[in-house]
Amino acid sequence: MSDALVIAHDLTKRFGDFTAVDSIDFEVQPGEAFGFLGPNGAGKSSTMRMIGAVSPITSGSLSVLGLDPVTQGPELRSRIGVVPQEDSLDVELTVAENLMIYGRYFGLTRSVIRPRIEELLDFVQLNGKRDEKVDKLSGGMKRRLTIARSLINQPELLILDEPTTGLDPQARHVLWDRLYRLKQDGVTLIVTTHYMDEAEQLCDRLVVMDQARIVAEGAPADLIVQHSTREVLEMRFPPGTQEENIAQLGGLAERMEILPDRVLLYTPDADSTSSEAHARGIRPVAQVSRRSSLEDVFLKLTGRSLVE
Amino acid sequence: MTSMLLRVIPLPFRSAQRAKYVFERNVMVYRRAWMIIFSGVFEPLFYLFSIGIGLGGYIGDVTGPGGELVSYTAFVAPALLASSAMNGAVFESTMNIFFKMKYQKTYDAMLSTPIGVPDIAVGEISWSLVRGALYAASFMVVMAGLGYVESWWGLMAIPAAVLIGFAFGAVGMACATFMRSWQDFDYVTVVTLPLFLFSATFYPLSVYPPAVQQLTRFSPLYHSVELVRAFTFGVFDWSLVGHIAVLVGMGAVGTAVVGKRLHRLLLT
Ligand SMILES: Nc1ncnc2c1ncn2[C@@H]1O[C@H](COP(=O)(O)OP(=O)(O)OP(=O)(O)O)[C@@H](O)[C@H]1O
Ligand SMILES: [Mg+2]
Numbered sequence: 315m316s317d318a319l320v321i322a323h324d325l326t327k328r329f330g331d332f333t334a335v336d337s338i339d340f341e342v343q344p345g346e347a348f349g350f351l352g353p354n355g356a357g358k359s360s361t362m363r364m365i366g367a368v369s370p371i372t373s374g375s376l377s378v379l380g381l382d383p384v385t386q387g388p389e390l391r392s393r394i395g396v397v398p399q400e401d402s403l404d405v406e407l408t409v410a411e412n413l414m415i416y417g418r419y420f421g422l423t424r425s426v427i428r429p430r431i432e433e434l435l436d437f438v439q440l441n442g443k444r445d446e447k448v449d450k451l452s453g454g455m456k457r458r459l460t461i462a463r464s465l466i467n468q469p470e471l472l473i474l475d476e477p478t479t480g481l482d483p484q485a486r487h488v489l490w491d492r493l494y495r496l497k498q499d500g501v502t503l504i505v506t507t508h509y510m511d512e513a514e515q516l517c518d519r520l521v522v523m524d525q526a527r528i529v530a531e532g533a534p535a536d537l538i539v540q541h542s543t544r545e546v547l548e549m550r551f552p553p554g555t556q557e558e559n560i561a562q563l564g565g566l567a568e569r570m571e572i573l574p575d576r577v578l579l580y581t582p583d584a585d586s587t588s589s590e591a592h593a594r595g596i597r598p599v600a601q602v603s604r605r606s607s608l609e610d611v612f613l614k615l616t617g618r619s620l621v622e
Numbered sequence: 623m624t625s626m627l628l629r630v631i632p633l634p635f636r637s638a639q640r641a642k643y644v645f646e647r648n649v650m651v652y653r654r655a656w657m658i659i660f661s662g663v664f665e666p667l668f669y670l671f672s673i674g675i676g677l678g679g680y681i682g683d684v685t686g687p688g689g690e691l692v693s694y695t696a697f698v699a700p701a702l703l704a705s706s707a708m709n710g711a712v713f714e715s716t717m718n719i720f721f722k723m724k725y726q727k728t729y730d731a732m733l734s735t736p737i738g739v740p741d742i743a744v745g746e747i748s749w750s751l752v753r754g755a756l757y758a759a760s761f762m763v764v765m766a767g768l769g770y771v772e773s774w775w776g777l778m779a780i781p782a783a784v785l786i787g788f789a790f791g792a793v794g795m796a797c798a799t800f801m802r803s804w805q806d807f808d809y810v811t812v813v814t815l816p817l818f819l820f821s822a823t824f825y826p827l828s829v830y831p832p833a834v835q836q837l838t839r840f841s842p843l844y845h846s847v848e849l850v851r852a853f854t855f856g857v858f859d860w861s862l863v864g865h866i867a868v869l870v871g872m873g874a875v876g877t878a879v880v881g882k883r884l885h886r887l888l889l890t
Binding site: 329366368369370387388389391392396398400401402403404405406407411414415416418419420421467 | 640643646647650651655726727728730731732733734735736737738888889890
């Protein structure tokens with residue numbers, strides 16, 4: 315018997331003939347931060363909505379906090395927090411009122427909710443906006459309010475669907491810090507994202523989804539070791555000359571990825587590969603050597619770049 | 623005991639114990655926008671002063687439902703109350719549901735909490751009933767103050783207006799779940815305006831030839847008008863049961879459709 319918080323087996327979601335999630339398996343352990351990484355349309359949100367008990371599963375099995383999302387939806391939803399991909403804040407209410415009414419939806423009394431509102435506004439640094447109408451907030455502030463809102467019922471499990479999309483770099487870092495603190499407090503996190511750095515920073519374990527399926531699973535560092543070389547040499551050539559240059563690159567690296575605007579050479583040692591290329595008379599207009607990242611794992615597994 | 627009690631409550635209401643929070647949300651929103659509610663009070667009063675008292679003073683007396691001579695104002699006032707209950711309920715419910723569902727994602731937010739679709743349907747419909755009751759009550763106060771209520775039964779016009787609001791509100795909400803864009807709202811007027819003009823609102827049904835009379839009986843507003851008129855004049859017969867049945871039926875079917883449609887649209 316597994317003590318995982320979320321257990322999905324053969325989980326499938328179809329919309330008519332279209333399969334959005336195609337028999338995926340995964341388990342989320344208590345206290346971990348679990349990521350879903352994948353390009354547009356991979357099926358991440360569809361999976362989140364099934365876990366959040368707002369979208370009935372088509373087939374397979376799913377258990378969340380030991381509950382069945384189909385038959386025990388209200389109880390399940392009372393114990394989780396959800397940050398949807400699209401903000402669904404109540405634009406007719408103020409910041410504080412949004413938190414109040416959302417807490418009421420959970421059946422909490424006003425006297426319980428009131429101190430939580432202050433705590434949460436502190437937590438997401440929106441104290442100054444307490445009585446502001448929501449439609450006056452910036453996109454990043456709305457996102458932070460949505461996160462505060464998802465915590466009003468002190469959830470055991472928090473589902474975040476692209477929590478930082480649309481945030482500036484600084485706001486993203488603040489958010490990561492907050493999520494990290496929640497994790498320290500024992501809240502289990504499920505996060506979807508397009509951003510490699512976010513996945514690497516935030517997630518203990520993640521799955522890479524592509525076209526409705528899970529194509530890889532593991533800790534970010536393990537995935538990189540498993541699916542990529544230690545280093546990568548990126549080369550950019552003058553427009554129109556990429557093809558002739560590629561012809562001369564044969565055998566230089568373990569693996570090569572050709573992107574529309576550059577070529578990636580996968581190698582244990584980028585610097586020595588660079589010298590070798592130079593010796594062959596290859597002259598890129600720009601080149602970068604770096605360590606392999608999840609982006610490279612993704613590229614290898616799906617043949618496509620994640621961030622277009 | 624409680625479970626016994628639960629079993630006799632109709633299904634949508636039994637599974638809607640959290641409807642009160644949906645209602646509470648509306649109270650929160652309109653606490654600040656009370657002017658909007660207030661303006662709803664005026665619509666029936668405008669009707670009353672222009673058509674009832676203005677036109678009524680010009681026309682004089684007509685034959686009332688009991689066969690006796692009554693002032694035209696007293697004759698037309700219950701019809702105006704019924705019509706504005708219909709208009710209020712229809713516009714409120716269609717706009718409301720459409721806006722919240724399509725643009726504001728209010729229901730998506732609610733559904734990620736323990737709140738379910740029946741709670742939303744019941745909560746929203748109850749809210750529009752309470753508003754309707756408020757409008758009807760203020761109308762009756764003015765009418766009584768001006769001496770146009772002929773019977774104590776007139777008090778019953780308030781719950782009657784609430785029933786009318788329920789019937790049209792539920793059907794309006796159901797229609798709203800099928801609307802794709804704001805253009806579709808034009809159809810609402812296409813339906814409600816003829817109802818307003820041809821439902822024995824401004825003259826007794828007897829002015830029509832028999833065939834048209836039969837046709838008028840298909841108008842839900844006709845049944846609403848007759849219901850309110852029966853109460854304000856204190857003149858009753860068995861047709862009253864029929865009027866009530868039509869409205870209860872509309873409300874029940876509308877509520878059921880709203881529940882089904884919201885389920886389909888929101889829980890995909
Ligand atoms: N309600 C729906 N009806 C029909 N198709 C849907 C519905 N919801 C999602 N889909 C389809 O399912 C697929 C997966 O969508 P999903 O939203 O899960 O992707 P995602 O991984 O979250 O993508 P993104 O990164 O763009 O948010 C898409 O092709 C989408 O068009
Ligand atoms: Mg998504």
